[in-house]
Amino acid sequence: MTDIAPLDPLVALAGGLLIGLAAALLLVFSGRIAGISGMVARAVGIADTGIPRAQALAFVAGLPLGAVLVSTWVRTPDIGVTTSIPLLIVAGLLVGFGTRMGNGCTSGHGVCGVSRLSPRSIAATASFMLVGFLVVGTVRVMVGG
């Protein structure tokens, strides 16, 4: 694990507020849950129920646009990420398979589901958080960080 500079909690909170605002607007205007794994599956045609495909595509296209706007005008992130292609592939396969099997990810379960106190989403969030802690902890022991 490489150490990174701490992020101002107020900046983290402000970013979170934007994420929650996006979820709030989508719910109030279109009645939909801002679940990104579901949106992605719908956008590429892997899922064939849920939000209309054009909306899923628009939402998914908006994500990189918003990120570029902020990184250009507000704060350029100093991104630290593995360069191991096998690790990225294994991680991606697990993220894709798991989010579809569990019907959601950090956004749909973690933000939207927890916000409406859905027992399913709280259980799913506990499950992926716990395993996330365990995996990072195990990597730490194996790599000897």
Next chain:
Amino acid sequence: MRQIVIALLTGLVFGAGLALSDMVNPARVLAFLDIFGAWDPALAFVMIGAIIPSSIAYWFTRRMQRPVFDTQFFIPENQTIDRQLLIGGAIFGAGWGLAGYCPGPAIAGMALGDWQPFVLVAAMLAGMWMQRQFTDFNQRRIMAA
């Protein structure tokens, strides 16, 4: 059309939030999951920030007959915590802990100049597709029995 605009706008605000809060940085996410090391609380602040507007919106929409641009709300009603939910969450958590990417930051990260999100997203789509094949195969087996 109005809903496609809302989807694009909410995707954009969501992506902006991910970039502002540094969630597009896998090192930041892994530092949160690293509870046995130099724990970084940023992701917790992001979640709190996101849940505030999202839960207010959910509370508010329960008093609305329908969303502004649609005839009904599309909120999951399933309350069952089953093995599929927990195992899916766990598989996702393992992938999340390995590379530090969940679906939103991976998609948003594709516009920030790194190559890693492209590899991860390609593998994620493959994982989603495999899960779909697996589900369809099980469905056919149940139908045949």
